[in-house]
Amino acid sequence: MAELPYWKTPLVEGCYMVGQRHAKSLLQCNTYLHTFRSKGGEPFHWCIDPGSQVDYPHIRKHLKELISDLSTIRLFSINHQDPDVVGNLTLLTRENKEMAGLTTEDTWRLVRHLRLQPKKMYFANKIGRNTVKLPTGDRIQVVPTPFCHFRGAVAYYDPERQILFTGDLFAGLNIPGRMQLFGDEEDWPGIAQFHQIYMPNRAAVAFAIRQIQALRPPVKIIAPQHGFLLRGDFMHKVMERLLRLPVGMDLLAKEVDERYIRIYNDIFGELLHLANERLGKEKVFEILFTLPRDHELKRCIRAGKDRFDLVRNGIHALPWAIDVLSQGQPDEFATQLKSLVLERCIKRKAPLPQLGIGIEGTRR
Numbered sequence: 609m610a611e612l613p614y615w616k617t618p619l620v621e622g623c624y625m626v627g628q629r630h631a632k633s634l635l636q637c638n639t640y641l642h643t644f645r646s647k648g649g650e651p652f653h654w655c656i657d658p659g660s661q662v663d664y665p666h667i668r669k670h671l672k673e674l675i676s677d678l679s680t681i682r683l684f685s686i687n688h689q690d691p692d693v694v695g696n697l698t699l700l701t702r703e704n705k706e707m708a709g710l711t712t713e714d715t716w717r718l719v720r721h722l723r724l725q726p727k728k729m730y731f732a733n734k735i736g737r738n739t740v741k742l743p744t745g746d747r748i749q750v751v752p753t754p755f756c757h758f759r760g761a762v763a764y765y766d767p768e769r770q771i772l773f774t775g776d777l778f779a780g781l782n783i784p785g786r787m788q789l790f791g792d793e794e795d796w797p798g799i800a801q802f803h804q805i806y807m808p809n810r811a812a813v814a815f816a817i818r819q820i821q822a823l824r825p826p827v828k829i830i831a832p833q834h835g836f837l838l839r840g841d842f843m844h845k846v847m848e849r850l851l852r853l854p855v856g857m858d859l860l861a862k863e864v865d866e867r868y869i870r871i872y873n874d875i876f877g878e879l880l881h882l883a884n885e886r887l888g889k890e891k892v893f894e895i896l897f898t899l900p901r902d903h904e905l906k907r908c909i910r911a912g913k914d915r916f917d918l919v920r921n922g923i924h925a926l927p928w929a930i931d932v933l934s935q936g937q938p939d940e941f942a943t944q945l946k947s948l949v950l951e952r953c954i955k956r957k958a959p960l961p962q963l964g965i966g967i968e969g970t971r972r
């Protein structure tokens with residue numbers, strides 16, 4: 609039997625990816641059509657993230673092949689307000705006056721500037737028990753995923769078929785030519801890269817993933833707005849990896865660190881020089897050589913033939929160095945070391961480390 613094209617291949621019962629798969633694109637956009645049916649009643653067509661205007665001719669064609677008449681779509685939902693998510697709403701609402709919309713107020717406040725007139729709007733953040741009840745008896749569960757990547761972003765869950773539509777969360781860039789629907793290990797770097805660019809920080813991603821992991825019945829398929837759907841072992845691996853992946857602002861700190869590490873290392877050298885004068889070079893070397901294996905400073909310094917260098921995380925490492933060098937010494941010595949760091953950072957225009965100035969002598 610001839611294989612069906614991807615937009616006619618159900619992901620779960622009644623659900624199809626109707627977006628365009630483009631061989632030359634590094635960012636595939638996914639639009640979904642999910643249809644609920646009840647005995648004897650009208651089918652309820654739901655369009656998730658109607659997508660980019662660039663793709664509209666393809667999306668329209670795929671939708672028409674599946675449901676013939678675009679005016680039978682009853683509901684659209686949007687994860688957030690980006691043009692690759694909402695662009696087609698202007699075109700779709702022109703062809704369909706009966707369609708209602710579902711999103712958060714925070715998203716709609718911005719999208720309404722497209723002068724859209726849906727039949728009715730349902731606000732995901734106002735829905736009791738986070739559940740939309742459909743005329744077919746089915747339910748759509750709203751799963752807030754704040755700041756992933758917009759404040760009002762929200763995922764939508766069909767608990768019956770265990771498929772979760774997550775917008776940009778779990779989305780990925782792709783290697784050109786990889787156009788299949790489901791992702792595997794080869795697609796992880798593109799997923800990681802996408803999150804590093806578009807997600808604000810690890811805490812926001814982790815918060816969202818914890819909500820998703822707590823869903824019952826558990827999620828079987830994650831359907832993002834770009835790239836590949838996730839399922840099985842790979843889906844769980846991606847969730848676990850994203851819980852730990854530094855993204856957005858987390859990387860900004862790293863960039864700052866890379867820019868200033870040479871200056872911090874010079875200051876570290878001066879700090880050791882001052883400590884040598886006070887404690888003796890042998891004692892200073894002994895302190896640094898015998899740092900416990902899990903001490904944070906140990907990961908930031910490198911021992912050379914006759915010297916130590918600061919090689920990473922300078923902004924945090926300098927206060928740690930002051931702590932270890934001044935241990936057991938009178939407060940006045942720690943103050944001297946802090947003053948030196950403060951003065952040099954200001955002189956060389958490097959961001960100031962948190963030195964705890966003014967709380968000397970406080971037990972911590």
Ligand SMILES: [Fe+2]
Binds near residue numbers: 688757776
């Ligand atoms: Fe987006």
Ligand SMILES: [Fe+2]
Binds near residue numbers: 690692776834
């Ligand atoms: Fe997107």
